[in-house]
Amino acid sequence: MGQLIHTFTVEDTDEIIPKVKQDFGDEAMIVTHKQIKAKTLTQKPLYEVVVAVDEKDYEEHLKKLGKTPVKKSPSGASSSTKPAEVRQEKNFKQPKRDDDVILDFSNKAELMKNKAYAAAYNAPQNSKNKLESFKERLSEVSSEISKVANVDEMLKPSFDANYDKKIQSFEKQINKLSEKVSLIIDMMWEDKAQLHNNIIIPPEFASIYKQTKESGMKEEHVEAIMKATVENMPVSMKTNPEAVSRYFYSLLRNMLPVRAEKEIKKQKIMMLVGPTGVGKTTTLAKLAFRYAYGDKRYKTGIITLDTYRIGAVEQLFQYAKMMKLPIIDSIEPKDLDEAIKSLNYCEVILVDTIGNSQYDQSKLAKTKEFLSHSNADIDVNLVISANTKFEDLMEVYKNFSESLNVDTLIITKFDETKVFGNIFSLIYDTNIPMSFFSIGQEVPDDLEPASGEFLVKCVLEGFKRKSDE
Secondary structure: OOEEEEEEEEOOHHHHHHHHHHHHOOOOEEEEEEEEEOOOOOOOOEEEEEEEEEHHHHHHHHHHOOOOOOOEOOOOOEOOOOOOOOEEEOOOOOOOOOOOOOOOOOHHHHHHHOHHHHHHHHOOOOOHHHHHHHHHHHHHHHHHHHHHOOHHHHOOOOOOOOHHHHHHHHHHHHHHHHHHHHHHHHHOOOOOOOEEOOEEOOHHHHHHHHHHHOOOOOHHHHHHHHHHHHHHOOHHHHOOHHHHHHHHHHHHHHOOOEOOOOOOOOOEEEEEEOOOOOOHHHHHHHHHHHHHHOOOOOOEEEEEOOOOOHHHHHHHHHHHHHHOOOEEEOOOHHHHHHHHHHOOOOOEEEEEOOOOOOOOHHHHHHHHHHHHOOOOOEEEEEEEEOOOOHHHHHHHHHHHHHHHOOOEEEEEOHHHOOOOHHHHHHHHHHOOOEEEEEOOOOOOOOEEEOOHHHHHHHHHHOOOOHHHO
16 A cells, blocks of 8 residues: 545635545645645635545545545556546655655656657658658668767776767767757658758758748748748858757847837827737736836826727726726717826826727727827727737738728737747738737736747747746
């Protein structure tokens, strides 16, 4: 009999002991508990709890509850009926600190850490020629490794003064061969030096080319950027895959216009426009909190033109009440300047608008009417969702910009997609600067100033929160 480890979450620390007693019995021991999510305006905090209980005690507790104890397979491993969160540790020791982690990897998971194995495991199996070519290349590299790794000669104990130098030379050669293996793996995706629209993709570029192709970026943009990289990159860097990657990242970052956040010295009026469902109201609430309670605090007010959606108006009024900010609803276009005048003491005014389809010309015309009746200097921010395909993004931008003269882009829903090449291509085509990214649903936390570096990482590596990096 061994120890069972179980992990669960609660929203209140007062719930921990009752839950442990109820689920695992009086003999269970609380190993550790820690907060994993802070309290926000819209959600309670979250605590993670780790519990240890003797397997025999746990089985007796389950019997008291009228539940069937977990059975073991002949090999000693838990059967599929055992909850995923519970695992057996025969030699379990209590962690010394809250942040200790117990890891349990299967052989396959360990193998998948190896880039060569993982790529080969996931490689397409329907191309016999590519597979055979891959085997031949691996055989050649393996032969080279055998020659370099002359273990009997190079690694035998020696007091020769040149021993350390030999070891260093050996390590360098092994590293170079490891890079060759990685390149071969990447080239399985597309044949070496294949011709793409009159561009020859060198093997050292294979990995970055593959990432870009899979990002959802428009094909012609991929080819144009790759061509610029191949033609303009210094020759000395072209044979180093890491240097190629750094150069490519830098090139993409410099292609993305960003409107940097500056200190507000005169009244700033931001109008948020965009299709339904992109998160305008939530984004406006995040911006309101940022300006009113951020590092640099500004007197902030809210105006809503969206009187069509009762729920959205109530939500915005609730946010304003929680943040103790003034809010005015403006029903008719002629009322907008009056509302702005009422908030003349505010340094920042945020204007929420009617959400409508890019094809709904009547609602677009209504929003345009508000702008044309106002004498104020209003900054128009088009809010778009990252999980929208490129063709639809272009339609959104085209129709909204023709009616409203868009100044900048706010991009939302980073947490709801895995590909971001569509956003890159939109900015590449329109050259409209980005201003903010909404990276999740939490108000006010999930908002940050736009940056080319962050978006390029999302394009080539996928979205990752800073806490995950």
